[in-house]
Amino acid sequence: MSDSVSPLQSPLKNLHQSLGARFVQFAGWQLPVFFKSILSEHHAVRNNVGLFDISHMGQFFISGSLARSWLDTLLTNDIQSLPPGRALYTFLLNESGGILDDIIVYCLDAASFLLVVNASTTSSDKEWMLDRIPDSGVHFEDASNRSLALAVQGPASPSIWEKLTQSPMPPRNSVLRSKTAFGSLILATTGYTGEIGFEIFSSESTPSLAEQLFNYLLSLGAQPCGLGARDTLRLEMAFPLNGTDLSPDITPLEANLPQFVKFQKPGFIGKNSLLIQKQNGISRLLSPLLLEPNSPPPRHASKILVEQKVISGVTSGTISPSLNRGIALATLPIQYASPNTQLLVQIRDKLYSAQVVKKPFYKKIS
């Protein structure tokens, strides 16, 4: 996507502006990076509740008699037995097992699904899927550019759900349609922050209804949050971001996410390559790194060294607002990927010590 093309805008752009948002370009969209500050928004989600506009994410509605079995051949997780009202995390792979995207699949009813995909890969995912769609039995609708999507995340989310729907918030990974004062919404107890919460999808929302809904959620105590906090929150959980941590060059096994690949399924694109990789053993692993105290933030492409030799580079990194320490994800040669392995991270002309740790970086005290 060229920079000269004017960016895609959320239906909430004007409201964000009036709330003092600072904007950033991401995947062809102009989006709030923060409203007040990344750190305060991060802590609001960890300790109370935050509200994200995630309208940039792609939304595909897929239905029809063959929708379920077709998706099961495209995706690594078990779509075949996903019951209506439930959601799961899955990968879309190429034939070599490389990750094209990580996706949440929502089963709306027996023959109807919503796929929420990354903004940066919405058009390539769509092309990949349409190239493989059967002649009949599957209806594919791309609602990406006319949809509203919000994420309400944080320990105080259930009270907001209850006020919005007049019913208690269901367990994680549930999805339902709800008629509200703001129109018919798809509500799902999913998110990518490590906190409880829910997401709201609507493909029929007008900008005016979207603003009313956003303002209503703010009035219930949610703090508006930008992409900056979304990134620090997901990184503290060691959740990968497609396009930086994940790419077609890495498989789900190398990404250390094998639980989302169901080898017992009859067949899915990439299965054979993954089976061979599983048999031979993997040679590298996406790993969490904790840096020494008071380090600068490690960033994408910061070099990782062992005994003066560069062994890899950081794929994403930040200062963890909860831990007040530098944290990073990097794909490491397998001999350096065990927890407690000591490494060095180069930031500008200095080396900082880092240790491979178990994920997540941040654990809720309960």
Added chain:
Amino acid sequence: MNIPQELLYTETHEWVRIEDNIATIGITDHAQNQLSELVFAELPPPGKKILKGQSVAVVESVKAASDIYAPLSGQILESNSSLQTNPALINSDPYGEGWLFKILLTNPEEINSLLKPQNYLDLLKN
């Protein structure tokens, strides 16, 4: 917009406090606001010789690293060690506890090239 009258400024948003031949350097209120919360400051070691215009320090927010340029030539006398554990002082008190480093000036005439408060305000308005 907080632009103290007793300080001098640069086009790259540093402030300078002159006391005899020693200059204390920080970043302006406008700069800290634009950068948002800082999480790291890399400062020059005492004794380091620096030239006006040279990149001598780095401050980092969660999202980005920004260079700090030497407003004047000289030798570093001292860096603000409090910033190592509390870089957010630059945000909360940019003209006070958030100072970055002190320079022993070798070419005091360079002071004439710095912006007066009104000039810095004009720069921000444009």
